[in-house]
Amino acid sequence: MAKRLTWYILGALLLGLFTGWAINVALDNGTPEAAAHLKEIAGYFGIVTTLFLRLIKMIIAPLVFATLVAGVAHMGDTAALGRVGVRSLAWFITASLLSLILGLILVNLLQPGVGLGLPLPDVTAASGVETKAFNIKDFVTHLVPASMIQAMAENEILQIVIFSLFIGVAITAVGEKARSLVRGVEALVEVMLQVTNYVMRLAPLAVFAAVTAAIAEQGIGILVYYGRFIGSFYLGLFLLWVLLLAIAFLAVGNRVRHLVRFIRDPLILAFSTASSEAAYPRTLEALDRFGVPPRIASFVLPLGYSFNLDGSMMYMTFATIFIAQAYGIELTLGQEITMLLVLMITSKGIAGVPRASLVVIAATLSMFKIPEAGLLLILAVDHFLDMGRSATNVVGNAVAAVLVAKWEGPMHEELSPDVDALPAPSHVPPPPPTV
Numbered sequence: 172m173a174k175r176l177t178w179y180i181l182g183a184l185l186l187g188l189f190t191g192w193a194i195n196v197a198l199d200n201g202t203p204e205a206a207a208h209l210k211e212i213a214g215y216f217g218i219v220t221t222l223f224l225r226l227i228k229m230i231i232a233p234l235v236f237a238t239l240v241a242g243v244a245h246m247g248d249t250a251a252l253g254r255v256g257v258r259s260l261a262w263f264i265t266a267s268l269l270s271l272i273l274g275l276i277l278v279n280l281l282q283p284g285v286g287l288g289l290p291l292p293d294v295t296a297a298s299g300v301e302t303k304a305f306n307i308k309d310f311v312t313h314l315v316p317a318s319m320i321q322a323m324a325e326n327e328i329l330q331i332v333i334f335s336l337f338i339g340v341a342i343t344a345v346g347e348k349a350r351s352l353v354r355g356v357e358a359l360v361e362v363m364l365q366v367t368n369y370v371m372r373l374a375p376l377a378v379f380a381a382v383t384a385a386i387a388e389q390g391i392g393i394l395v396y397y398g399r400f401i402g403s404f405y406l407g408l409f410l411l412w413v414l415l416l417a418i419a420f421l422a423v424g425n426r427v428r429h430l431v432r433f434i435r436d437p438l439i440l441a442f443s444t445a446s447s448e449a450a451y452p453r454t455l456e457a458l459d460r461f462g463v464p465p466r467i468a469s470f471v472l473p474l475g476y477s478f479n480l481d482g483s484m485m486y487m488t489f490a491t492i493f494i495a496q497a498y499g500i501e502l503t504l505g506q507e508i509t510m511l512l513v514l515m516i517t518s519k520g521i522a523g524v525p526r527a528s529l530v531v532i533a534a535t536l537s538m539f540k541i542p543e544a545g546l547l548l549i550l551a552v553d554h555f556l557d558m559g560r561s562a563t564n565v566v567g568n569a570v571a572a573v574l575v576a577k578w579e580g581p582m583h584e585e586l587s588p589d590v591d592a593l594p595a596p597s598h599v600p601p602p603p604p605t606v
Contacts, residue, residue, distance in 0.1 A: 176371065177436055183379035184443050190379070191386025199390060209388050216384035220444065223377030226370045227449045230363055232323040234452055236335050237359040238469030243339025244353050245466045251579075252340065252470075258575050259471050263479040264515075266567055269414060270481040271511045274407055274488035279507075283403040284496025332473045367452040371440075378443035385554045397552045404489050408559045411485055415570045422577045426461075433457040434569045442562035445554055447476065450565045458572050467576040475568035482563025483528045486556060487514045490532050494545035502539065510539060528560070529553065 194212060199205050246252045278284075314329055316322035322330035342349040394401060420427045434457045437450035451472065458468040488511060495502055502510070513535060529546065536543050549556070 176374065177439055179375040180378050180439050180443050183375035184382055187379040187382030188386055188391070191383040192391045194383070194387040195390045213384035213388040216380040216387070219380035220377050220384065223370070223373050224444065224446055224449060226373070227446070227452070228326050230367055230370065231328075231448060231451055232326050232331055233359065234363040234367075234455070235328060235331050235469075235473045236323070237356050237363060238455065238465065239332060239335035239473060240339045240342065241353065241356045241360060242466035242469035243336060244342045244349075244356070246339075246343070249340055249343070252336070255467065255470055255575060255579060256474075258578050259474055259571065260478065262571050262574055263475065266415070266479055266481050266571065267484050267515055270411060270484035270567075271488050271514060273411055273414070274485035275492065275507060275511055277403065277407045277410070278489045278492040278496075281399075281403040281406075282496055283400040284493040328473055329477050332477075364452065364456060367456075371453070374440055374444075374449075378440075381444055389551060389554075393551055394555065400493060400549075401552060401555060404486070404556055405559055407485055407489060408482060408563050411481060411563060412566055415481065415566055419570045419573055422574055430461055430569065430573060433461045434565060438562050438565050441565045442558045445557040445561050447480065447561045447564040450561075451476065454565055454569060458569060461573070463572050463576040464579075467579060468572045471572040471575050472568055475571050476564075479568055479571050480560075480564045481567030482560030484514070485563070486528050486560045487531055487535070490528075490549050490556075491535050491539075491541070494532075494536060494548060495539075495541050497548055498542060498545060500541055506539060510535060513538065528557075 195209065198209055198212070243252055246255070314333055316327065316330035316334055319331075319334050321327075322334065342353060416427055416431070419430065423430070434454060437453035437457055440453060441447050441450035455468055455472055458472070459465055491510060491514075492502070492507070514531065529550075533543055533546055536545060
């Protein structure tokens with residue numbers, strides 16, 4: 172099924188490119204009326220993608236809650252939980268710095284914004300993206316849910332994580348009396364993964380609609396127009412993949428190539444839909460197949476979706492410096508290093524914010540006296556760049572889970588290097604020790 176789904180998604184991607192191009196060529200005559208008509212058509216296709224992503228979001232909150240509670244319950248003690256948490260955050264910070272620094276180096280070497288030739292927007296123009304400055308008070312208070320029902324309804328991953336940690340630790344403390352509750356949570360994991368299998372059957376249709384909508388509205392020529400910028404950014408993502416997988420190779424050796432095969436399906440899904448969230452359930456399943464203990468994967472992945480978005484981190488430095496280059500604004504090395512540190516901090520405070528990368532970029536531009544209107548330069552191709560950074564986020568979080576699992580001890584034996592021949596894995600961890 173996995174192999175067929177992968178090919179269906181790739182086929183839908185290509186068909187979407189062709190269909191979008193055909194619609195754009197047939198209807199775009201350069202008039203505002205034609206542009207409005209194309210936008211309307213893209214909106215109709217967008218209905219399918221929106222429905223699919225809403226189905227995915229419907230799964231995420233209960234899946235994160237159930238897997239994390241079960242994982243914490245099987246940690247055995249709070250010391251193990253604290254150790255895994257510290258190791259996860261240490262790697263997240265390291266990976267974020269690697270992504271930011273690599274992006275900073277490449278954008279200065281390749282200089283995609285210098286001599287671009289694109290018409291610059293007026294410096295007083297509004298980008299349409301609401302900026303939000305980092306506020307430590309709001310960030311810390313936002314971590315704790317006022318209502319678990321509200322947190323799940325709004326898919327506030329960090330708040331769900333905090334609540335799940337409390338529940339998991341409490342279950343461990345109660346011991347035998349909570350055994351039936353643990354079995355119920357484990358059953359919920361199985362149910363939600365089965366729901367995921369149902370939803371994933373719609374993935375090719377959603378991919379086709381998403382790509383068709385983007386190309387129909389913007390035209391295939393937009394990829395050529397911004398070719399240097401897009402090419403430079405994707406080169407950076409490729410090098411980041413190589414770096415992350417090389418680090419994983421140091422930890423697990425040749426098994427890293429099996430990891431790539433296991434995460435192939437969620438990676439393609441994230442790329443095609445330009446959504447890291449869409450790949451979350453499949454990534455969790457892939458890590459289980461690879462041998463990462465469920466108690467580790469169910470803890471690291473939700474945190475990673477808030478603190479370890481490697482592709483988004485690279486995009487922030489790349490896009491910010493690109494806009495400065497387009498306006499001919501020279502930044503000193505000290506300013507660029509300061510920008511890197513600012514992005515490192517502020518990017519951690521906007522989990523759950525729509526179009527979070529653009530929000531952080533908009534806030535950073537004004538901080539360094541770069542016209543915020545420059546954001547309009549990248550909005551036209553943001554969807555195509557989002558495809559790459561979403562896929563990279565999947566790779567980064569998968570590597571993070573593997574590294575933390577390796578540091579915690581020997582991983583489970585992987586089911587088989589042939590991912591397409593596998594039966595469904597067992598997601599139920601061993602029973603907790605009797606207290």
